Amino acid sequence: MAYAGLVIILVGLMGFAIAGASVGQAAARKVDETIHQVRFLVDAQLRVATEESLERLYRLEPSAATRALHHQAEVRLDDDLRRITPSAATAAILAAESRYDIGVKRLFAAIDAHDPATVLFIDQHESDPAFAAVEHGIDAQAALARGHADASLRSLKKTEATILAMNALLSVIGLLLLVVVLGVLRHYRRMVSNALKAELNRFKQASLTDYLTGLGNHRAYQEGIARSVDECAGTGSVVTIALLDVDELKVLNDRNGHVTGDRLLASLAQVLRAADLSSVPYRLGGDEFALTFAGMSSLVAKARMEHVRTAVEARMNGMTVSVGISTTSPKEPDLLVVREQADAALYEAKRRGRNCVVTFDEIRDEHPVFLPARVEEVRGIIASGAIGVAFQPIWSIDHCSVMGYEALARPLGDNPINPQDAFDIAERIGKAHDLDRVCRTAILAKAETVPPDALLFLNVSPQSLDHAALEGTTLVQAVEAAGLTPGRVVLEITERSIARMDAVIREATRLRSLGFLLALDDAGSGNSGLEMLSKLAVDFVKIDRDVIVRAQAGAGGRGVLAGIIAIAHEMNAQIIAEGIEDSAMLELVRGATRTSPVDCGVQGYYLGRPQADFVGARARDVAVQRLGGTLIAAHALR
Numbered sequence: 001m002a003y004a005g006l007v008i009i010l011v012g013l014m015g016f017a018i019a020g021a022s023v024g025q026a027a028a029r030k031v032d033e034t035i036h037q038v039r040f041l042v043d044a045q046l047r048v049a050t051e052e053s054l055e056r057l058y059r060l061e062p063s064a065a066t067r068a069l070h071h072q073a074e075v076r077l078d079d080d081l082r083r084i085t086p087s088a089a090t091a092a093i094l095a096a097e098s099r100y101d102i103g104v105k106r107l108f109a110a111i112d113a114h115d116p117a118t119v120l121f122i123d124q125h126e127s128d129p130a131f132a133a134v135e136h137g138i139d140a141q142a143a144l145a146r147g148h149a150d151a152s153l154r155s156l157k158k159t160e161a162t163i164l165a166m167n168a169l170l171s172v173i174g175l176l177l178l179v180v181v182l183g184v185l186r187h188y189r190r191m192v193s194n195a196l197k198a199e200l201n202r203f204k205q206a207s208l209t210d211y212l213t214g215l216g217n218h219r220a221y222q223e224g225i226a227r228s229v230d231e232c233a234g235t236g237s238v239v240t241i242a243l244l245d246v247d248e249l250k251v252l253n254d255r256n257g258h259v260t261g262d263r264l265l266a267s268l269a270q271v272l273r274a275a276d277l278s279s280v281p282y283r284l285g286g287d288e289f290a291l292t293f294a295g296m297s298s299l300v301a302k303a304r305m306e307h308v309r310t311a312v313e314a315r316m317n318g319m320t321v322s323v324g325i326s327t328t329s330p331k332e333p334d335l336l337v338v339r340e341q342a343d344a345a346l347y348e349a350k351r352r353g354r355n356c357v358v359t360f361d362e363i364r365d366e367h368p369v370f371l372p373a374r375v376e377e378v379r380g381i382i383a384s385g386a387i388g389v390a391f392q393p394i395w396s397i398d399h400c401s402v403m404g405y406e407a408l409a410r411p412l413g414d415n416p417i418n419p420q421d422a423f424d425i426a427e428r429i430g431k432a433h434d435l436d437r438v439c440r441t442a443i444l445a446k447a448e449t450v451p452p453d454a455l456l457f458l459n460v461s462p463q464s465l466d467h468a469a470l471e472g473t474t475l476v477q478a479v480e481a482a483g484l485t486p487g488r489v490v491l492e493i494t495e496r497s498i499a500r501m502d503a504v505i506r507e508a509t510r511l512r513s514l515g516f517l518l519a520l521d522d523a524g525s526g527n528s529g530l531e532m533l534s535k536l537a538v539d540f541v542k543i544d545r546d547v548i549v550r551a552q553a554g555a556g557g558r559g560v561l562a563g564i565i566a567i568a569h570e571m572n573a574q575i576i577a578e579g580i581e582d583s584a585m586l587e588l589v590r591g592a593t594r595t596s597p598v599d600c601g602v603q604g605y606y607l608g609r610p611q612a613d614f615v616g617a618r619a620r621d622v623a624v625q626r627l628g629g630t631l632i633a634a635h636a637l638r
Helices: 001-060 064-083 088-113 118-208 218-233 249-255 258-274 298-315 335-351 372-386 418-427 432-445 474-481 500-514 526-533 543-551 555-570 583-592 618-628
Strands: 237-248 281-285 288-294 322-325 357-359 388-395 401-410 455-458 489-496 517-523 540-543 574-577
Touching: 001 064, 001 088, 064 088, 064 418, 088 237, 088 258, 118 237, 118 298, 218 237, 218 281, 218 335, 237 298, 237 335, 237 489, 249 258, 249 500, 258 281, 258 288, 258 298, 288 298, 298 322, 298 357, 322 335, 335 357, 335 372, 335 418, 372 418, 388 432, 388 618, 401 418, 401 432, 418 432, 432 455, 432 474, 455 517, 489 500, 500 517, 500 526, 517 526, 540 555, 543 555, 543 583, 555 574, 555 583
Parallel strands: 322 357, 401 455, 455 489, 489 517, 517 540, 540 574
Antiparallel strands: 237 288, 237 322, 281 288, 388 401
16 A cells, blocks of 8 residues: 555656646746736837827927837837737727827928917827827736736746645655655565564474474484583483384385385374483484483483383384484593494394394493494495405315305405494495495406306395395396306305395395396304295305304204205205314315215315415315315415
């Protein structure tokens, strides 16, 4: 409304200015006309006076010059009278002036005839009355014209005053409306500013909130735990972190769809909110949740998380969760370390069969903590792709010859990280497939030097199979580019993993259909080996060193070894025993596989250490002697 009023006022000012200019011009023209009339009449008065003076002069001194001047005055008077606006009064003056001209001519003629009596008669009865009528009429018209001019001037001044007053009034109204508009603009600016602040706050809150569960997200978790650590640092208190992971959610998503999984995650968030935990729960992503407990020990936090675990199992239709707990150091709280410890505890909870709560204090002696520097070292290896490669020979027991080489990645540097630790870290930070790719690239770069009669055993992380890293014919193209064929490459898949079993088996089966050979690595080291063997056809079963050690220790261990060998026989898979470090372990394997219908292999320091090159003549002779039963001192190979 203020804008509309201001526009109307501006339009009004423009219209009024135009109208005022038009009225002013009309009034000015009228004043100009009346002034011209007054000027003409004043000139006529002067002409009349001039005529009278010349008439009297002619009476006294008649001359042709005076008569000519009188005639000129008559003509000019007649011209001035005809310029005056025509009217009845003007017509009367012209008639009287005509009579006067006639009388004057007769008067001049009588003077020229020296007839005083006629001069006196004409003067009294003709010229003087006519002159008096002309003079009176002109004076009356001049007075009337001056009155009209004064009235026109007064009207012009009034018009100007009215225009000025209206302009002032409209300007004041426009100024008031402008003030209103500015006030409205300020009001709207405040409204927009407040709305913008509210929107920014909403966006900020949204950036800290998980869209699915309504819990704080990973960013909110990082900010929250940082605040908790800062608050507790000055008091010497501790902060405990609990990482909670839903068991087998990926399997559930594959079976029932992601919508069902999302509903379960939302329901889990409600359970966490409802539990009296003295902590704000967060969803870090996927099926991983976190809780922070300020000033609470691991034991108290474990008791509370046990309550949560049982509540989830009771209310969520049998869905279970695994929980890992860690506590900061009172003196030097390190968020990276405590997060790594909680990850390790969670990983251990998964390994123990899931649906349990594990604190890092319980596994501190048996589970190394991966310090931030080591994590960064792994990230650096992945970023740079700089990693060394070594080859360890795998020997045939029956033929006493090299059947293949296992390619092993070796981190570089003066104090390099242990390869197994590197893969454990990569798996925990979700980069196992990237580290696997780096190692595979480095190995295939040296693959052309592999002896033509030997197989290349290539370790493949289950996370790579559960990822899109090897989709399509990517691996086939890489192997062929290295000068090999898929039939000469054995892909070793370890059972030491928490990757999705179904996805791993599906992808491994596809790779086998492309011509690659498969080996189950570290058989007997975990519980998933039998499941994998029951679902996946493999060409080699590599028995873990710990199985050999346990078999040396007692009958139970020998039974496990015999069971693995029997399963391999049923699958027509070749046995390869790993970690052979002395003749006793070699003879144990030889005896256990004596009745095997297929050739069996062994590898270990006793028969050849991992080296940058391949088996030379001297090393081959030592290994062949040992495989043939001739015991050589351990230092001979070293």
